[in-house]
Amino acid sequence: MIKVGIIGVGTVGTSVVNILKDNADVISARAGQDIVVKSGVVKNLSKDRGIDITLTDNVDDILNDPEIDIVVELMGGVEEPFEIVKRALKSGKAVVTANKALLAYHRYELQSLANDIAFEYEASVAGGIPIINALRDGLSANHIESIMGIMNGTCNYMLTKMANEGVSYDAILKEAQELGYAESDPTFDVGGFDAAHKLLILASIAYGIDAKPEDILIEGIENVTSDDIAFAKEFGYAIKLLGIAKKDGNEVELRVHACLISKDKMIAKIDGVMNGISVVGDKVGETLYYGPGAGGDATASAVVANIIDIARSGKSRPMLGFDKPLEGKLTLKATQDINSKYYIRINVSDRTGVLAKITKVFEENNISVETMLQRPATAASANLLFSTHIALEKDIQNMIKSIEALEFVNMTPVMIRIV
Amino acid sequence: MIKVGIIGVGTVGTSVVNILKDNADVISARAGQDIVVKSGVVKNLSKDRGIDITLTDNVDDILNDPEIDIVVELMGGVEEPFEIVKRALKSGKAVVTANKALLAYHRYELQSLANDIAFEYEASVAGGIPIINALRDGLSANHIESIMGIMNGTCNYMLTKMANEGVSYDAILKEAQELGYAESDPTFDVGGFDAAHKLLILASIAYGIDAKPEDILIEGIENVTSDDIAFAKEFGYAIKLLGIAKKDGNEVELRVHACLISKDKMIAKIDGVMNGISVVGDKVGETLYYGPGAGGDATASAVVANIIDIARSGKSRPMLGFDKPLEGKLTLKATQDINSKYYIRINVSDRTGVLAKITKVFEENNISVETMLQRPATAASANLLFSTHIALEKDIQNMIKSIEALEFVNMTPVMIRIV
Incomplete structure (x- = not known):
């Protein structure tokens, strides 16, 4: 039997408890053993959550409990859960989390700390959609x-x-x-x-x-x-x-x-x-x-899938999919070097010569227009709507600055990239 | 290093060889070791497949090769690959197949034969979409x-x-x-x-x-x-x-x-x-x-994902997701007991009273009409198009037989179920 401790028993945590109970038949069959929630950590012990697990307000009750195999972190935040999850891993407990902020900042430290211990996080991206599973294993x-x-x-x-x-x-x-x-x-x-x-x-x-x-x-x-x-x-x-x-x-x-x-x-x-x-x-x-990318049950579906996987297979792969560099040195492209087509909306005072002046700024910044529309906005102003051919982000940013500075332009132009 | 033997080196088999070579960098990083195709079995040894693996026309060369860890079955058919795959499992080799017909008939025998040996089949359903992965693990x-x-x-x-x-x-x-x-x-x-x-x-x-x-x-x-x-x-x-x-x-x-x-x-x-x-x-x-549900590279993408998974984790779960009964006794519903809404098209000779006679047959079979349209088909015939409320499959089948027997009905009515 696998015993789980949940840190943070809010909407998702309550759903995890309920799913493990409601669907115990299929979960045991798939995990090869029973899975039970032994205890949960909450801030407010007096609140009724409608679930029958032991609640505590002391995280040590889970981290120091030798019977607990898997710690499920659902408390949110970054540094506080990071400290707690590190302690769980150090005491040899597997970890499942839905915490995207924690991973956005600390995923590489966590992968290296986890080492031979299972660390899973399917619910952290797109809730109930098994996208981590698909990307890491299926593709x-x-x-x-x-x-x-x-x-x-x-x-x-x-x-x-x-x-x-x-x-x-x-x-x-x-x-x-x-x-x-x-x-x-x-x-x-x-x-x-x-x-x-x-x-x-x-x-x-x-x-x-x-x-x-x-x-x-x-x-x-x-x-x-x-x-x-x-x-x-x-x-x-x-x-x-x-x-x-x-x-x-x-x-x-x-x-x-x-x-x-x-x-x-x-x-x-x-x-x-x-x-x-x-x-x-x-x-x-x-x-x-x-x-569904959110919601208690959908998110908990992903959390429980991770628990089942750990119960069945233990640590079966590196947390992020590989433990040595994946391929030749890939680096992050600078934002200003991004290429895209762009949509630009410019609100202008409606007078003669405006269009010529604006299109001149496009030209000066090497930006080629694909389509153009003019629409009245108010009695005295118009919206000019452009889509461009492929252009460089830094050219677009410069162009927008120049256009914004023109005295007949009423507000910062709106830019939306075209995929 | 993991060594693979491929039985059936057609479009998909050739793609498997090429992917393992083209993408060796990411594949080794994800599998935790190198994966190479040692040999392949083909019927026609003289055909140039543009790949540089050892080819043989004797399946024993793979099944009896102690160096081969994983047998990839891509030959198609049912009974012949069944015999070959059974021999591979008996000699302790893991098996990966894309063969849906084999599984449609023999998946339970294969699960029980595979026992502790990995048997994977992601490519058998919907080609490159990792749906087995999603259904068995993600959900x-x-x-x-x-x-x-x-x-x-x-x-x-x-x-x-x-x-x-x-x-x-x-x-x-x-x-x-x-x-x-x-x-x-x-x-x-x-x-x-x-x-x-x-x-x-x-x-x-x-x-x-x-x-x-x-x-x-x-x-x-x-x-x-x-x-x-x-x-x-x-x-x-x-x-x-x-x-x-x-x-x-x-x-x-x-x-x-x-x-x-x-x-x-x-x-x-x-x-x-x-x-x-x-x-x-x-x-x-x-x-x-x-x-993509088909195509050499898309299908091979799923085959190679299975090979990587086996290289990384060995047998990590039962082939069909569970080894004892999943939940309370589920049985197959008889076709005649299916409930659905139905669309019915009836081609009739265009004369007075036809509609009344047809709707009477609907009524006699407990079928309630939701929408009805009449469209001219030829000068002398018309199409009557009906959609029904929820009805029983057996009632619909009886109704269609009765309608077909009417002398002014020109052909077997077309029925399409509405989801």
């Missing part, structure tokens, strides 16, 4: 060419609603908060940081890249407006917040930002709170994984 | 409620073309044959048998159901016409050939047939030769897996 024969994922359900819900119902960003954010899809401080989701944590984990499995959130390009969806959505629709695009990892020679691009993506692509068809991750391997081509 | 915490999959790229290519371009079944079959997507005898694909083999494998992992192709409902796409596609479009459906496994109490439905499925569902959005499998778990909800 292991491939050099990964790219990963493109809708990894944040809150943003996808908001963008889908904006596209389908024409609601404004502010109105839909308010609705998402009321529905519990967005936090009262929504920055972590709508600013792209949540997706970035997940992207960094996947990039380590695919490329062995040890980057931290502050090393990569992270933008959110705060500046996407109904005008942009309307342009996207008209030209056959959807707007999605994507986490993108892409190999280009010996460099890897890692970036999170809103994207215009052709409606024909499978990933553009993923709507609402659902997540989906497209992975292109050099041999297999494109595969895509779709499902 | 192991769940009771599986249903599996619905587009598991045959040929049929999906044909149905997509018929829907998008209005081409007839016969014209598109000819085109698919010219493109190499369909065999000169296409029955195995368009008759649903290929999909059925794959469904049986997934059903064993999900439910522990030991069924053979002859035990389950298998229909193909041969009777789908442009009229049906047009009706489907008009009412917001796509037509797909689906393999369906569904738990209903203590019974499991297994069936392969064309389906009308709402265009909003992710699986309805999978077009062309691509495969996609939706799995609903009681805890995780719906997850979906999309990718």
Whole structure:
């Protein structure tokens, strides 16, 4: 029998306890033995969680309990769980975590500390979708060419609603908060940081890249407006917040930002709170994984799958998929060197000669326009909507600065990269 | 170093050799050791395959070679590979196969023979999509409620073309044959048998159901016409050939047939030769897996992933996911007890009273109509298109027999189940 201790018995932890009980029949058959939760650590002992495990508010009761084989870390945060997980590994206990922030910062230290002890983290990326499993084991024969994922359900819900119902960003954010899809401080989701944590984990499995959130390009969806959505629709695009990892020679691009993506692509068809991750391997081509990226039971489904795997096989592979360098030196590409097509929206005062002056700035920065649309915004202003051919990020950034400085330009131009 | 012998070096076998060579860097890092193909068995030794491994036409050269750790079976067929694979297991060699027909008939005997020896078969279902991996390991915490999959790229290519371009079944079959997507005898694909083999494998992992192709409902796409596609479009459906496994109490439905499925569902959005499998778990909800279901490199990607896994972990779990019964006695539901909504097309001579007589037969068989459309077919005949509320398969079959016998009905009515 395998005994589990859970540190942090909130929504996901309660679901883990319930799944191990509700589905004990299939879980025992698949694990080859019974799995029980012995105890859980909570901050508030007086709160009724409707589960019948022993609760404590002292983490030592789990870390020092010789009967506990697997520690499940569901407390959130970075440094505090890092210390706790290190202690668990040092005492020889296997670890399962759903904590993407912990891994975004400390995954390489954890891999090296784990050594021969099982350390699993399926729930840390895209909740119930077994994407770690797919990328690390299912696609292991491939050099990964790219990963493109809708990894944040809150943003996808908001963008889908904006596209389908024409609601404004502010109105839909308010609705998402009321529905519990967005936090009262929504920055972590709508600013792209949540997706970035997940992207960094996947990039380590695919490329062995040890980057931290502050090393990569992270933008959110705060500046996407109904005008942009309307342009996207008209030209056959959807707007999605994507986490993108892409190999280009010996460099890897890692970036999170809103994207215009052709409606024909499978990933553009993923709507609402659902997540989906497209992975292109050099041999297999494109595969895509779709499902719920959040929610207690869906996330706990992944946590319990890891527990079953450890009960059945112990440590069967290195945490991040390999323990010596994966392939020839891959380095992180500098943000300014990224190549992309771009969509640019510029709000201008509506007078003669404006278009000529703007297109001159495009030309001075080596940016070639593919399509252009002008739409009235107010009585005295217009929106100029451009899509470009492939251009360099640094040229686009310079161009935007120059355009913003023009006296007839009313606000910072909006730029969305086209995939 | 792990040494591999390949039995059957055709398109997939050649890709396996090439991937192990082309991607040796990542493969060694992930497997923790080098993997080489020592030899391959072919029927025709004089054919140049453009690969530099030792070839033989005698299977004993691999089976009796003590240096070979893993036998990869890619020869196709059922009884001949069964004998060969049994010999490999008896001599202690791990086995990897892409052979769905072998598994559709002999998976339980193979699981029991394999015992402590690794036996893997990721490539047998949906080619490059790691669906075995996802279902057996990634979703192991769940009771599986249903599996619905587009598991045959040929049929999906044909149905997509018929829907998008209005081409007839016969014209598109000819085109698919010219493109190499369909065999000169296409029955195995368009008759649903290929999909059925794959469904049986997934059903064993999900439910522990030991069924053979002859035990389950298998229909193909041969009777789908442009009229049906047009009706489907008009009412917001796509037509797909689906393999369906569904738990209903203590019974499991297994069936392969064309389906009308709402265009909003992710699986309805999978077009062309691509495969996609939706799995609903009681805890995780719906997850979906999309990718190439065929092709040398895509299939070999799955074969090599299995080889890497065996090199890294040996036998880490039972072949079909569990070695004692999975849960309370699940039995196969009889075909006649299936519940579904149905679409029925009846071609009738265009005269007075026909509709009344037909709807009377519906009523006599307890079948309630949800929508009805009449369309002229020729000058003297019309198509009557019905969709029903939930009905029993046996009632529908009886109704179709009665309707077919009516003297003004010109051909056997077409029936397509609605998902």
